[in-house]
Amino acid sequence: xxxxxxxxxxxxxVKNIAQVTRALEAVSASRVRKAxxxxxxxxxxxxxxxxxxxxxxxxxxxxxxxxxxxxxxPVKNVGMITISGDRGLAGAYxxxxxxxxxxxxxxxxxxxxxxxxxxxxxxxxxxxGQNVVAEFSNLSAAPTALEVSPIGxxxxxxxxxxxxxxxxxxxxxxxxxxxxxxxxKRLLPLKIGDEERMMAExxxxxxxxxxxRREYLYEPDRRGLLDMLIPRFIEMQVYQAVLESLAxxxxxxxxxxxxxxxxxxxxxxQLTLTYNKARQQSITSELLDIAGGAEALxxxxxxxx
Numbered sequence: 001x002x003x004x005x006x007x008x009x010x011x012x013x014v015k016n017i018a019q020v021t022r023a024l025e026a027v028s029a030s031r032v033r034k035a036x037x038x039x040x041x042x043x044x045x046x047x048x049x050x051x052x053x054x055x056x057x058x059x060x061x062x063x064x065x066x067x068x069x070x071x072x073x074p075v076k077n078v079g080m081i082t083i084s085g086d087r088g089l090a091g092a093y094x095x096x097x098x099x100x101x102x103x104x105x106x107x108x109x110x111x112x113x114x115x116x117x118x119x120x121x122x123x124x125x126x127x128x129g130q131n132v133v134a135e136f137s138n139l140s141a142a143p144t145a146l147e148v149s150p151i152g153x154x155x156x157x158x159x160x161x162x163x164x165x166x167x168x169x170x171x172x173x174x175x176x177x178x179x180x181x182x183x184x185k186r187l188l189p190l191k192i193g194d195e196e197r198m199m200a201e202x203x204x205x206x207x208x209x210x211x212x213r214r215e216y217l218y219e220p221d222r223r224g225l226l227d228m229l230i231p232r233f234i235e236m237q238v239y240q241a242v243l244e245s246l247a248x249x250x251x252x253x254x255x256x257x258x259x260x261x262x263x264x265x266x267x268x269x270q271l272t273l274t275y276n277k278a279r280q281q282s283i284t285s286e287l288l289d290i291a292g293g294a295e296a297l298x299x300x301x302x303x304x305x
Contacts, residue, residue: 032250079164084121152235180248
């Protein structure tokens, strides 16, 4: 059994760790509320943007031939954005999205090049020997659309240049504070067809109704409008995926730190019980030594008297 001093030192260490995990839980709880509000605020905009884009592309004469970002072609290379966190201590959050990415890559019969968002995902994917062509990290605590837009722009440029023929994004969908689901969504080429299903997919599961067909008057022409609208829409989808992942990361870290704090409390209870037993045993041993010494002294005094 460990000595009383060793057990006391372990108790002190566990208390210090519990203070850290409790503080991290409080910080994550504060941040997840702000991130959740930001996610929910973007979903109506995403729904309306998809409705405008779909209605415009489905007007007479529209189709894959009107814009290259709507065109489906033989797939020889695939591009993928993987969104993870910059820090750990978030349970299985980073591992789950990387595992989803690796499973997707294994299912492909063509090369996949990766754009990573977050240091943890980049490190895990590089360790797995994957082709990471660009990486973004150290985003602000509340990233803006302007800050995230280069991520969407790089995959749009690769698609237009023919470097990749399809683009996907792997992120963690924020469902609620308890449940976060790793998801993969196709960004390019855009599919215009089953509008309600596609709108639900591109607006991250938001509740949507029937798509209202509207005839738009636009100028100078439809191609010029699509040239501006579709890349902005892709950038907005990447931005929303980043917000979903950020809210999921804070929720996962909050839950992980709560579990760690609860485990520390349980360990403290066990260590305190062990400490009390060891201390009682030490006191008992000292009393026995004192009693034995007193008895020996009594016998010496009796023999000399």
